[in-house]
Every structure is written in C-alpha cells, then in structure tokens.
Amino acid sequence: MENAVHEPQQILVLGGRSDIGVAIARRLMSPNTRYVGLACRRPEDATTAVESLARPDVIVEALEFDATRVDEHRGFLDRVVSEHGDLDLVVLAFGQLGDQERFDEDPRSAATVVDVNYTSAVAVGLEVARRFRVQGHGTLVVLSSVAGERVRASNFVYGSSKAALDAFAQGLGDSLEGTGSRVLVVRPGFVHSSMTAGLKPAxxxxxxxxxAEAVVTGLRNGRRIVWAPGILRWIFTVLRHVPHPIWRRLPLG
Amino acid sequence: MNPDYRRQVLTGWGLTSPSAALVGEVVPGELAERLKEPTGRGIVARGLGRSYGDAAQNAGGVVLRIGSSTSEVVIDSDSGTVTVGAGVSLDELMRILVPKGWFVPVTPGTRFVTVGGAIASDIHGKNHHVEGSFGRHVRRMSVVVANGDLVECSPAENPDLFWATIGGMGLTGFVVEATFGLIPIETSRCVVDTVRCRDFDELIGEMSIGDDDVRYSVAWVDLLATGRRFGRGVLWRGDHAKLSDLDAREAGDPLRYEPRRVVTVPPIVPGRGLVGATTSQIFNELWLRKEPIRRSGSVKSIPSYFHPLDSISSWNHLYGRGGFVQYQFVVPFGAEAALRSIVERIVASRLASPLVVLKRFGEANEAPLSFPMPGWTLTVDMPAVADGLAELTRALDDSVLEAGGRHYLAKDALTSAAIVRAGYPRLREWQEIRERWDPERRFCSDLARRLELI
Known part of the structure; x- marks a missing residue:
C-alpha cells in the first residue's frame, strides 16, 4: 500500500534499463518500500541499476520481460504479485527512440519501434489496469514525451508513437476513475540518458x-499530467500554435 | 460479489491514500453469512470513518458498516453500565445518557465515533491520566469471529480475544455489542480551570503538578511560536460540574444537552487548502490571546469543552484535496528532553497547523496493541502535500522510538512496518492470538497491509 505521501511498498519498472524509470524508482523508495522489480529484455543488462538501488530490507531484482510478447504480460504480472504483493506503483518506461533516417530506408524497423512504444504499451497498460481494479488501488506512471506534443520531421515516427501513447494513457486514467487507482502521464523534454547518448541536446x-522529482510532485498534488522541466508546459502552449512554415524551421533538434 | 455491495473509493478522515472496496451495510445477524462469501482480499468493519489513516479501508476487499439501533441501548443504573450495539456512535449515546445523568467513560476529541471503533482503536480522552483508555471500562463484548461464531469475551472469558480486540484495529473480528462502565454526572456542564503558559518549560511544569487531582486535563501548544515564546500554550483542566456549581437559571435544567453543528466546510477548498504557516500563525496568536492568564471555575457545555471541532462539519476539508496527516506519538515520562527536541524539530519545520494537543497519559492496560503508556502524548496535524513532510516525520519516528515511545495506529498514515514493530514489543503476541482466531486471514485492511500487521 502507498502511504499518505504516496510512497509505495512495491515498485515495478517496466523497461528496467530506462534511466528515467530507475531514477523514478530511486526517488520513490522509502522505509515503506519492500520490493523493486526492474523488468527488461535482458536482466543481465540491469545489474548496475539493481546495485544502485540496493538497500537493506528491500528486495531489488531484475526480471526478464519482453514488452512485445503480449501473451506473456498477464503471467508476468501475476508472478510478481503472487511473490511480492500488490502493484503499488508501476512505471511504464520502455521505449525506443530509433533513427528517422533508418526508418526512411527501412520502414519495417519503424513498425518495430511503434510496436514497442505503443502496441506493447497498450497491452501491458491495460493488463496493469486490470490488476489495479482487482486490488482496488495502484498508480501507473507512463513516460510519454514532448516529442508527441507536436511531432517534428526529425523524429516523427518516435513522436507519433508517443502521441498515441500519451492519448492512450490519459484515456486509461479516466477509465480508472472510481477504482482507487490512477495514471500519471509524464512528458519529459530532451533527457540526458543512455537513450539519447551522442545526440545533440534540444x-x-x-x-x-x-x-523523477516532477513525478513525485505530480503524484503528491494529484496531477494527471506533468512536464519535465515544468517550463515546457508553457513553451508548448505557444509552440502548438506556431504557424507551420515557422514550425518546420525551428531549431529544436 | 454480493449484490448489496457497491464499489466505493474510501479514505480516512485525513483524506489521504484513497482505495476502492466493496462497501455494504449489514445488521449483526448477517455477519456470519457475509464471512462465508469468498472475498479474496478480506473484510473489515468501518464505523464513522474517523480514523485518520487507512485503518477502515480494504482495497479490493469488502468494507462493512454494521448498523445498530439506539433503541437497543440498555442502561443498568445499579452497576453503572450500558450495553449497546457496536455501530452506535458516542454522539447518539450521549444524547440518551446525558439527560439521564450518565456520561461515557472516555470520549475523544470528536463524539462522531462508534462504540466498535472506540474499542478497535482503544481510544483515549482527556481523562486518560486517571481513568485510562476506553478498553479499561469495557466489561464484556460479543465478537463475530472469522468462522462466523458469535463469541462472548471479557477479562475472564476468552481473555485473549478480548484484549486482542481492544486496540486490535478491527482485525480480530466484528465487535457487535459491548457493555461498559459509565460516569455518573449531576449536570451536563463542566467546570474548567485555564492556565496560559509562556513557554515550553512552564507548560510542562504546570502539567506535571496537580494533574492527578483532576479528572480531565489537556493542553494546546503553539507549534509555530519561536524564540522566547517557544512551546507556549494553554492548559485546561476540568471535571463535570456539580449541581452547586450552576447558577439558578442553569440549575433549573441541569442535564440539558443540545449539541449543535454550526457550520459546514464544503468540499471545494482549493488544492493546498486554507491551512498554511501564515494563517496558522495568526490563528495561534488569536487563540492564545482569547484565553485568560489564569482562570478557575468557568462553566462550559459538554460540546464546547470536549468536542469543539464537532461544531464544524467536515472540518477536514479545510486542508484541501491533498488532505492532512495527524501525527500522534507517546514518549514515556523521563523523556522530556526528547519531547522537547521533537517539538523543536516540528517548530523548525513550520509545518504544524493550529490543531495540536499535548497530554499526559496514565497507566497502560493489558491490550497488546493499546497505544497509551505512561508518558507524554503529542498530536499535531500537518498538510499531507507539504514539502518535507515525510522527511520530518521520519526523523520524528526515530526520535520517538529512541525515547522508548510509539505511534497511534488510529492516526497513522506515514510510519513504516519497522517503526510499528519496534514501538509495539507485544505485536508478535497479538499476531499469534489473531492467527488463532482467524487462521485464514479473513480480516484485513489497508493499514494491516501497509504496516504488515497480519
């Protein structure tokens, strides 16, 4: 159970190699925390993250989880619940950035990225919601992106998948009204992380x-959407209305 | 799923940690049947929802309100006891008892608690230092346990269940009826002495002498005052007024009792509420100044002396949607230095609202999970969305344990399982008794899950 300041007992990060997902888990860990599961395709890749979260009296482990194998989602969640208890907080953090130039050459690779970022996220998001309804509580944090707020030519496949995910997550949150559980949509800007290593920062x-700090503040204040950094909310309020000829030429990376 | 249940999101009085459960209203006769239905996530009773945290919530499970009729209240004047259904509130009870010259043995700061809740939380009041908590006055009770049996228990009969149920947070069974002792009163008024204290040392000093000679004693502390005024407060001591204390006009109808609700706070207070450091500071200044430096023998009504906040319906909404946490702990006598440093920390945090209570506890009772122990108990309300709240209470938790104290489960929304285990050395013993009466763990609550009580 979460306590009065939304500190969870059990945390599950789907996309356990995500720097943001792990940072959120770290920030939300407290003496109330008993379990942190980092779910990713190759658990051995999450060893460093597991070690960085280690605390006495807390089980931290990497779990094998392939988001695209949607048939296995239910069994996976059931296993975590039966071994460690309710899913108090789930972070949906997996996603691929891809490379727009490669997508142009090989459209099938674009389909793969959309399959991970959107289709798989929808399947596991609904599965988590199903579990939340049964347990009568739970918080799902969904990592969206400002890239989906208004898509740009330089990464529109990624952007469009996040736009879809963002819309899905908002709808999922509304559908969970009255179930004791909720969804927080997080819209980060450019984040320095292993996913963006080598890219020019926006x-x-x-x-x-x-x-992670924005997530904590958002959870505490009962928000449905948070931006990180917060100023992006206001910047995109303007950018959304910038005329197309100008939008295309803006140096946004 | 039982068709009479409906899914509802519940919180405690602090409005934090919402969770959804199947909520139903039942009469005691139906309980055995309800316990046979598979619930998956257990079942717990909920009275008037006055515990501040998640004690009367059961996420994904069943939450039952047990209806009791006031027509079944039986007063035995010879033994000075009353027998009453567990769903009856102290408010309902006092409306019956007071005009007949009786008063409940213990009342907390609100009369909107049920008898079942009073037992489950083993509530205390302003008279704890001389008369103990509610559990001490319970002569017997009947409890529907996990297998559906109605079990009679008392200090002599099934004493393990009796004491595990007192303070047991509703996790041993459904209390359906209880018999407990009453206080005979001549009038419905109280005679109150007031002392305004300039600082913490003066307050502790005043409270430490003479408490044992008065039935009711409680103090308010200004937890926003600093410097010379650190720990200033007001001490009120009183007792039920005798007939001779009333003037001629009042003496004509000495047992008149008409509690009223004056205003209601609508649930539309903005997100962060109206309780901030500045508004609280102004309130505290006025609150202190309205009290005389020292006054004896002023006559007050029961509601204005015991339940001042009850005149404001839904006062919990003042903190806004984010809700609030009521932090209450006890440290033993002798730990005054620790108490002082805890108070200093709270003052430095500037998170305290005006709602603060300091009180001296008397002897503990035999219940393994009963909260009170001889010592000082401090209660302070703080907005749940405040920055630094968790960091503050965590530091306080450690100081409380170090001083040999513990936290009140009926208020708790923030401590952790480890803190409760350390604060309640008899938890293990309680768990073993509970396990015997409920081996399949039919009874469960959010509190039990969060603090790993079962």
Missing part, C-alpha cells in the same frame, strides 16, 4: 532526476 534539456 533546448531545455534535463536529467532523469529532474523528471
């Missing part, structure tokens, strides 16, 4: 810890 680039 304006207002931020860090996983800033995103």
């Amino acid at each position: 304006p207002f680039a931020t860090t996983p810890d800033v995103v």
Whole structure:
C-alpha cells in the first residue's frame, strides 16, 4: 500500500534499463518500500541499476520481460504479485527512440519501434489496469514525451508513437476513475540518458532526476499530467500554435 | 460479489491514500453469512470513518458498516453500565445518557465515533491520566469471529480475544455489542480551570503538578511560536460540574444537552487548502490571546469543552484535496528532553497547523496493541502535500522510538512496518492470538497491509 505521501511498498519498472524509470524508482523508495522489480529484455543488462538501488530490507531484482510478447504480460504480472504483493506503483518506461533516417530506408524497423512504444504499451497498460481494479488501488506512471506534443520531421515516427501513447494513457486514467487507482502521464523534454547518448541536446534539456522529482510532485498534488522541466508546459502552449512554415524551421533538434 | 455491495473509493478522515472496496451495510445477524462469501482480499468493519489513516479501508476487499439501533441501548443504573450495539456512535449515546445523568467513560476529541471503533482503536480522552483508555471500562463484548461464531469475551472469558480486540484495529473480528462502565454526572456542564503558559518549560511544569487531582486535563501548544515564546500554550483542566456549581437559571435544567453543528466546510477548498504557516500563525496568536492568564471555575457545555471541532462539519476539508496527516506519538515520562527536541524539530519545520494537543497519559492496560503508556502524548496535524513532510516525520519516528515511545495506529498514515514493530514489543503476541482466531486471514485492511500487521 502507498502511504499518505504516496510512497509505495512495491515498485515495478517496466523497461528496467530506462534511466528515467530507475531514477523514478530511486526517488520513490522509502522505509515503506519492500520490493523493486526492474523488468527488461535482458536482466543481465540491469545489474548496475539493481546495485544502485540496493538497500537493506528491500528486495531489488531484475526480471526478464519482453514488452512485445503480449501473451506473456498477464503471467508476468501475476508472478510478481503472487511473490511480492500488490502493484503499488508501476512505471511504464520502455521505449525506443530509433533513427528517422533508418526508418526512411527501412520502414519495417519503424513498425518495430511503434510496436514497442505503443502496441506493447497498450497491452501491458491495460493488463496493469486490470490488476489495479482487482486490488482496488495502484498508480501507473507512463513516460510519454514532448516529442508527441507536436511531432517534428526529425523524429516523427518516435513522436507519433508517443502521441498515441500519451492519448492512450490519459484515456486509461479516466477509465480508472472510481477504482482507487490512477495514471500519471509524464512528458519529459530532451533527457540526458543512455537513450539519447551522442545526440545533440534540444533546448531545455534535463536529467532523469529532474523528471523523477516532477513525478513525485505530480503524484503528491494529484496531477494527471506533468512536464519535465515544468517550463515546457508553457513553451508548448505557444509552440502548438506556431504557424507551420515557422514550425518546420525551428531549431529544436 | 454480493449484490448489496457497491464499489466505493474510501479514505480516512485525513483524506489521504484513497482505495476502492466493496462497501455494504449489514445488521449483526448477517455477519456470519457475509464471512462465508469468498472475498479474496478480506473484510473489515468501518464505523464513522474517523480514523485518520487507512485503518477502515480494504482495497479490493469488502468494507462493512454494521448498523445498530439506539433503541437497543440498555442502561443498568445499579452497576453503572450500558450495553449497546457496536455501530452506535458516542454522539447518539450521549444524547440518551446525558439527560439521564450518565456520561461515557472516555470520549475523544470528536463524539462522531462508534462504540466498535472506540474499542478497535482503544481510544483515549482527556481523562486518560486517571481513568485510562476506553478498553479499561469495557466489561464484556460479543465478537463475530472469522468462522462466523458469535463469541462472548471479557477479562475472564476468552481473555485473549478480548484484549486482542481492544486496540486490535478491527482485525480480530466484528465487535457487535459491548457493555461498559459509565460516569455518573449531576449536570451536563463542566467546570474548567485555564492556565496560559509562556513557554515550553512552564507548560510542562504546570502539567506535571496537580494533574492527578483532576479528572480531565489537556493542553494546546503553539507549534509555530519561536524564540522566547517557544512551546507556549494553554492548559485546561476540568471535571463535570456539580449541581452547586450552576447558577439558578442553569440549575433549573441541569442535564440539558443540545449539541449543535454550526457550520459546514464544503468540499471545494482549493488544492493546498486554507491551512498554511501564515494563517496558522495568526490563528495561534488569536487563540492564545482569547484565553485568560489564569482562570478557575468557568462553566462550559459538554460540546464546547470536549468536542469543539464537532461544531464544524467536515472540518477536514479545510486542508484541501491533498488532505492532512495527524501525527500522534507517546514518549514515556523521563523523556522530556526528547519531547522537547521533537517539538523543536516540528517548530523548525513550520509545518504544524493550529490543531495540536499535548497530554499526559496514565497507566497502560493489558491490550497488546493499546497505544497509551505512561508518558507524554503529542498530536499535531500537518498538510499531507507539504514539502518535507515525510522527511520530518521520519526523523520524528526515530526520535520517538529512541525515547522508548510509539505511534497511534488510529492516526497513522506515514510510519513504516519497522517503526510499528519496534514501538509495539507485544505485536508478535497479538499476531499469534489473531492467527488463532482467524487462521485464514479473513480480516484485513489497508493499514494491516501497509504496516504488515497480519
């Protein structure tokens, strides 16, 4: 159970190699926390993250989880619940950025990215919601992106998958009204992380810890959507209305 | 799923940690049947929802309100006891008892608690230092246990169940009826002495002398005052007024009792509420100044002396949607230095609202999970959305344990399982008794899950 300041007992990060997902888990760990599961395709890749979260009296483990194998989602969640208890907080953090130039050459690779970022997220998101309804509580944090707020030519496949995910997550949150559980949509800007290593940072680039802090504040204040950094909310309020000819030419990375 | 249940999101009085459960209203005769239905996530009773945290919530499970009729209240004047259904509230009870010259043995700061809740939380009041908590006055009770049996228990009969149920947070069974002792009263008024204290040392000093000679004693502390005024407060001591204490006009109808609700706070207070450090500071200043430096023998009504906040319906909404946490702990006598440093920390945090209570507890009772122990108990309300709240209470938790104290489960929304285990050395013993009466763990609550009580 979460306590009065939304500190969970059990945390599950889907996409356990996500720097942001791990930062959120770290920020939400408290003496109330008993379990942290980092679910990713190759658990051995999450060893460093597991070690970085280690605390006395807390079980931290990497779990094998392939988001695209939607048939296995239910069994996976059931196993975590039966071994460690309710899913108090789930972070939906998996996703691939991909490379727009490669997508143009090989459209099938674009379909793979959309399959991970959207289709798989929908399947596991609904599965988590199903579990929340049974247990009568739970918080799902969904990592969206400002890239979905208004898509740009330089990464529109990624952006469109996040736009779809964002819309899905908001709808899922509404559908969970009255069930004791909720969804928080997180819209980070450019985040310095292993996913963006080597890329040129966009304006207002931020860090996983800033995103994690925004999540904590959002949960505490009962928000449905948080931006990280917060100023992006206002910037995109303007950018959304910038005329197309100008939008296309803006140096947004 | 039972068709009479409906899914509802519940919180405690602090409005934090919402969770959904199947909620139903039942009469005691139906309980055995309800316990036979598979629930998956257990079942717990809920009275008037006055515990501050998650004690009367059961996420994904069943939450039952047990209806009791006031027509079944039986007063035995010879033994000075009353027998009453567990769903009856102290408010309902007092409306019956007071005009007949009786008063409940213990009342907390609100009369909107049920008898079942009073037992489950083993509530205390302003008279704890001389008369103990509610459990001490319970002569017997009947409890529907996990297998559906109605079990009679008392200090002599099934004493393990009796004491495990007192303070047992509803996790041993459904209390359906109880008999407990009453206080005979001549009038429905109280005679109150007031002392305004300039600082913490003066307050502790005043409270430490003479408490044992008065039935009711409680103090308010200004937890926002700093410097010379650190720990200033007001001490009120009183007892039920005798007929001779009333003037001629009042003496004509000495047992008149008409509690009223004056205003209601609508549930539309903005997100962060109206309780901030500045508003609280102004309130505290006025609150203190309205009290005389020292006054004896002023006559007050029962509601204004015992339940001042009950005149404001839904006062919990003042904190806004984010809700609040009521932090209450006890530290033993001798730990005054620790108490002082805890108070200093709270003052430095500037998170305290005006709702603060300091009280001296008397002897503990035999119940393994009963909260009170001889010592000082401090209660303070703080907005749940405040920055730094968890960091503050965590530091306080450690100081409380170090001083040999513990936290009140009926208020708790923030401590952890480890803190409760350390604060309640008899938890294991209680768990063993509970396990015997409920081996399949039919009874469960959010509190039980969060603090790993069962």
